[in-house]
Amino acid sequence: MKYDSQYYILRENHESGAYMLGHTEGTDEGLFHLMSLRSISRRVLAPGKVKVYDGDTSKFFPCDYHETAKQLISERFKKTLSQFDLPGVDYYETHIINDGKVWKEHYFMHIWNHHKAIHHGRSKIDGTYVDDDFTLEVLSLDENVLDKIPLEKRLVFTLEEKPKFLFHETVVQALREANLTGLSFERVDSWSIGSAFE
Structure with a gap:
């Protein structure tokens, strides 16, 4: 976690x-x-x-x-x-x-920097991990995968299993300091499928 x-x-x-x-x-x-x-x-x-x-x-x-x-x-x-x-x-x-x-x-x-990084035990899905045929409901990232990847190679990446674009907190801080318009960020441990409608 x-x-x-x-x-x-x-x-x-x-x-x-x-x-x-x-x-x-x-x-x-x-x-x-x-x-x-x-x-x-x-x-x-x-x-x-x-x-x-x-x-x-x-x-x-x-x-x-x-x-x-x-x-x-x-x-x-x-x-x-x-x-x-x-x-x-x-x-x-x-x-x-x-x-x-x-x-x-x-x-x-x-x-197109992607990693198969969904933790199967902690994440919640509707469907099956077989052939990535599922809807992601709650996300948790797999530290066993990410620990093996140097930080500079995973600052921004896409989940290979599902098209979720993940940004490391250092990148998020820079984007926030730039006062950009039209965007927001939700931390992975706060995200769920329902939060898109909040």
């Missing part, structure tokens, strides 16, 4: 949650592979394009973080992460388009 208080799950907050963004015409098709567990740099040849599909478009202004089923971040967010030289994290230029306006300094963040 020692890592459950050190890692956080990235979430959008009420600012960015008021809008739903998604791919639009002209986006590079390589960016449809952002959930891949390997680099997609050879697939992506041009910027992504997203638009606002839901929310009051007349009031829209981009936040530093938007959840679009993937992770859409600003230049400021990217700059804050870049100081950590994170392995297995790529950024792909993406333009946000809304009512004729275009914001260019945004990126899809692809985290």
Whole structure:
């Protein structure tokens, strides 16, 4: 349980949650592979394009973080992460388009640094661990796995079993100090499937 208080799950907050963004015409098709567990740099040849599909478009202004089923971040967010030289994290230029306006300094963040790190005894699931066919209800991280990985290689990673993006407390502190908009973090030992609706 020692890592459950050190890692956080990235979430959008009420600012960015008021809008739903998604791919639009002209986006590079390589960016449809952002959930891949390997680099997609050879697939992506041009910027992504997203638009606002839901929310009051007349009031829209981009936040530093938007959840679009993937992770859409600003230049400021990217700059804050870049100081950590994170392995297995790529950024792909993406333009946000809304009512004729275009914001260019945004990126899809692809985290393909992944570890099979769910503790089977302490986590709660609905389903079976066989073929990772389950819904994660309560998460606890496996110290036997993470102890073997140097900290610099697990500052930011994705759970191999389920697409949860985990950020170490040192990275979270830097992101908080940057006063970024649109994001919040929930510590692993406080997270449950129901907390997404709180």
